[in-house]
Amino acid sequence: MAGSVTSFICLTFHSFGGVFLSHCDYDPKDYNISNQFYAELIQFWVEFRRHSSIIGRDLAGDIPSADTVPESYLISSNATFSCKSCSSNEVQKLLEKLKTKKASGLDNLPSKMLKTAVGFLALSLAFLFNQSISAGIVPTEWKLARVTPIFKKGERQDVNSYRPISIIRAVAKVFERIFYDQFVKYLNDNDLLVNCQSGFRSLHSTLTSLLEASNN
Numbered sequence: 001m002a003g004s005v006t007s008f009i010c011l012t013f014h015s016f017g018g019v020f021l022s023h024c025d026y027d028p029k030d031y032n033i034s035n036q037f038y039a040e041l042i043q044f045w046v047e048f049r050r051h052s053s054i055i056g057r058d059l060a061g062d063i064p065s066a067d068t069v070p071e072s073y074l075i076s077s078n079a080t081f082s083c084k085s086c087s088s089n090e091v092q093k094l095l096e097k098l099k100t101k102k103a104s105g106l107d108n109l110p111s112k113m114l115k116t117a118v119g120f121l122a123l124s125l126a127f128l129f130n131q132s133i134s135a136g137i138v139p140t141e142w143k144l145a146r147v148t149p150i151f152k153k154g155e156r157q158d159v160n161s162y163r164p165i166s167i168i169r170a171v172a173k174v175f176e177r178i179f180y181d182q183f184v185k186y187l188n189d190n191d192l193l194v195n196c197q198s199g200f201r202s203l204h205s206t207l208t209s210l211l212e213a214s215n216n
Contacts, residue, residue, distance in 0.1 A: 047159050073194065075191065091125050098115055103146070109170060
């Protein structure tokens with residue numbers, strides 16, 4: 001039964017809207033599944049949610065302590081960062097770059113629809129983004145994600161065999177990109193990134209990280 005539960009898991013997860021609720025009131029008969037199957041499905045999600053919430057803490061606990069504080073690696077600078085307002089043209093370009101084959105977030109708004117209506121949405125979204133930047137508040141809905149477990153390897157009934165994938169709203173992706181572009185520009189303009197930093201940098205990869213480690 002465990003194998004059938006995990007093979008059915010993604011379909012059921014999306015049917016529930018991407019959010020598993022502990023007080024779930026869905027009738028298993030609506031999904032043509034047995035009460036036992038439904039109970040095992042709920043049990044899996046409870047365990048997966050618990051596992052996902054503590055895995056970061058557990059992994060951090062395995063990292064050996066060091067005598068050097070992380071702040072010592074930071075490059076001193078008098079420059080300060082503040083997010084600037086965005087233009088409708090900037091928002092339009094980011095909307096046009098959205099990948100239409102990507103899954104939608106909890107709002108179920110596909111990227112294809114946003115790209116199709118980019119001419120009508122860019123100005124309004126730019127206004128909303130700038131209001132958020134000015135107020136220093138990110139809407140709660142933009143922080144929520146549809147989390148899907150992707151099987152890696154091992155036993156399918158073991159939560160450790162799955163990797164959680166978070167899918168946020170397409171609008172939130174555009175808003176995040178505005179912050180990202182401005183912050184990366186700030187770091188590069190002020191030379192705040194050390195040469196051995198390869199993660200999350202353009203034209204850098206695990207290869208450049210290995211070269212930096214081997215050459216030094």
